[in-house]
Amino acid sequence: MHGSVIYGLIGPYGQWHGKAFSTRLCWWTDCPELGAHFLKRSDEESRMLCKAIEQRLGVDLSSIKPLKQEIIEAYDDQIRDHGTMLSVLRTNQIEEGVLILDGPDIVTLPTMSFRTMMPRLPVPVPFIKLPVALWLTSEQRSLQAKSIHMGPRVSTVIKQILADENGFDQTLEIFPEEVALHYKHAVRQEDRPGRHLSVAYRASKDAFERTDGLFPITVAALLTRSPARGRPLITELIEHDGAPAAAQAVEAWFRRYARVVTHPVIGIYLLYGIALEAHQQNTSVLFAADGTPRSLLIRDFGDGRTYAPLLAERGHEIKPYVHPGILPTVFSEDIEPVRAFVLDACFVCHLHEIALLLTEEYGLAQSRLWQFLREETARTFDAFAPRVSGALWQAERVASLEHPWPTRSVLRMHLLKYSDYRLQHHLPNPLLPARNEG
Numbered sequence: 001m002h003g004s005v006i007y008g009l010i011g012p013y014g015q016w017h018g019k020a021f022s023t024r025l026c027w028w029t030d031c032p033e034l035g036a037h038f039l040k041r042s043d044e045e046s047r048m049l050c051k052a053i054e055q056r057l058g059v060d061l062s063s064i065k066p067l068k069q070e071i072i073e074a075y076d077d078q079i080r081d082h083g084t085m086l087s088v089l090r091t092n093q094i095e096e097g098v099l100i101l102d103g104p105d106i107v108t109l110p111t112m113s114f115r116t117m118m119p120r121l122p123v124p125v126p127f128i129k130l131p132v133a134l135w136l137t138s139e140q141r142s143l144q145a146k147s148i149h150m151g152p153r154v155s156t157v158i159k160q161i162l163a164d165e166n167g168f169d170q171t172l173e174i175f176p177e178e179v180a181l182h183y184k185h186a187v188r189q190e191d192r193p194g195r196h197l198s199v200a201y202r203a204s205k206d207a208f209e210r211t212d213g214l215f216p217i218t219v220a221a222l223l224t225r226s227p228a229r230g231r232p233l234i235t236e237l238i239e240h241d242g243a244p245a246a247a248q249a250v251e252a253w254f255r256r257y258a259r260v261v262t263h264p265v266i267g268i269y270l271l272y273g274i275a276l277e278a279h280q281q282n283t284s285v286l287f288a289a290d291g292t293p294r295s296l297l298i299r300d301f302g303d304g305r306t307y308a309p310l311l312a313e314r315g316h317e318i319k320p321y322v323h324p325g326i327l328p329t330v331f332s333e334d335i336e337p338v339r340a341f342v343l344d345a346c347f348v349c350h351l352h353e354i355a356l357l358l359t360e361e362y363g364l365a366q367s368r369l370w371q372f373l374r375e376e377t378a379r380t381f382d383a384f385a386p387r388v389s390g391a392l393w394q395a396e397r398v399a400s401l402e403h404p405w406p407t408r409s410v411l412r413m414h415l416l417k418y419s420d421y422r423l424q425h426h427l428p429n430p431l432l433p434a435r436n437e438g
Helices: 002-010 035-055 069-077 085-090 146-166 166-170 192-197 233-238 247-272 308-315 335-361 367-386 390-401 409-413 433-435
Strands: 116-118 127-129 172-174 177-182 196-204 217-219 285-288 292-298 306-309 405-408 424-428
Touching: 002 035, 035 069, 127 335, 146 166, 146 172, 146 177, 146 192, 146 196, 146 247, 166 172, 166 247, 166 390, 196 233, 196 292, 233 247, 233 335, 247 285, 247 308, 247 335, 247 367, 247 390, 306 308, 306 335, 335 367, 335 390, 335 405, 335 424, 367 390
Parallel strands: 172 292
Antiparallel strands: 116 127, 127 196, 177 196, 217 285, 285 292, 405 424
């Protein structure tokens, strides 16, 4: 218990001065007004000391925040009243006894995803995805009730589609989210606090118990420099025999890679209206022993977007998650938000980045790989043309090959405190022939 709170309770003006406590006290909910006052004053003095230390020693202590702010950031939705130090302490729901925070303890192995755990067991078991109250990349890595609700439902539909489509010519597999849970306040029936008390389980057995000799590698790892050679890991796949790769070999490898990615991602979007979030973190590529890319292994469907009319045309249905203040991920009128999801995740954040890295690493002609990406994207559209309406095919093809690409306005969203998660801007389309020639 903080010294200021103790003084407020048993000091000369405290209600327990000269008395014995009748029950065990909690310094949060039993903090008196006087204790909160002393706590605030002591924190102010501590910050004054920090400023003095900064001036005298020339060190940066700006990361030390006011105590009230730190408590609010740590407990956030669990605090009902953020107004004063006293209200912050007394309205913290962690002391209501509605949550049990003990166990279970599971030993896990790290993965590339900071909040995805792999239990340390001798046989393949589900990945465990947990919320982490840290700002990593573009946002705080919580796990919203929407993701918990939608993930298993979307996974079930995709599994049915892959069975019907033969995995899009055996180019697409998934880590299905089989079970997901989140906390909902028993009295207020509010979902929002659950984003810090939630879990999703992803099946991994089929992905790892393989008999085809293929090896999955997360795309983000391909761009990371290898500890063995100091060059991007992707170069070791291209140069599997150890010899430096000529430009023609790199170009052929990238063309194959682009085909492996675009065929299933565009296929499931055109036919079923499902936008896979195929960026570097969610996508693994299955490689053969000689470094040839063969197929995709995708995860994370809780925040994916779906165009309901296309899905319904083929006999499937996904009902949207509906809750005040939460943006839906199933769309019925405009397909643009679903298309933007595909282009931003798969093309801007994945294929474009791979092309940039290989072009720089091997000194390739500036337009060369984007020319191949355009050709493979067009080939994919042609492959699915007989199965979709002409109007849809033409509109989506032009949007991918001719129009500017949409991407999330991450900095603007952050500055606006994520009041709108759909803010975006457009980038020049690098697949345009005129741009390639430049």
